[in-house]
Amino acid sequence: MATRSTTLRKPTLTRVLHDVNAPAPVQAAQIAFAVMAASKTATWAEAISTPRLADSVRLTAHQQEVIESFRFVLPNLRRRGPVVTVEACPECGRWGWSCSPVQKRCSWTPGCSGAPVKAATTAWKPPSPADVLADGEVVL
Ligand SMILES: [Zn+2]
Structure with a gap:
């Protein structure tokens, strides 16, 4: 006779990946957006209010430092x-802050020739899966 399992399904563990070469504020936003995506929320406040978030999302020590900073x-x-x-x-x-397409050239510092980069709200992916170490750290 078949019995119904009463055990809870184990949540899928999401490893967060981010561009370690991006400027630090962009890294923080990439990590935060990945956590929001994993928790299916729109804001950081909603994400961290998600029950058992730590069971479903794993951040590396470096990512935790970036988020804290x-x-x-x-x-x-x-x-x-x-x-x-x-x-x-x-x-x-x-x-x-950015609500529109990224600016092509830096307009914040006179004479700066930098090309700003923007944190996408979608998951960042490394150029090669080989760039991701076993612990989830990305090396580029
Ligand atoms: Zn600049």
Whole structure:
């Protein structure tokens, strides 16, 4: 006679990947958006309120440091509705909020020739799966 299993299904563990060569505020936003995507939420506040989030999302020690260093960025990010992300200049290091396409040349610092990069709200993928170490750390 078949019996019904009463055990709970183990949640899928999501390893978060981010671009370790991006400016730090962009890294923080990439990590935060990945956590929001894994928890199917639109904001950081919603994501961290998700029950058992730690059972379904794994951050590396480096990712936890990045998130901690830029925790003031996290409350303003929005993954859906009016999207709010960050873009940063890899040359001068300045950064700002972004709700539109990334600027082609840095407009924050006069004379800066940097091309700002923006954190996408979708999951970042490394150029090659071989760049991801067993612990989830990405080496580029
Ligand atoms: Zn710049």
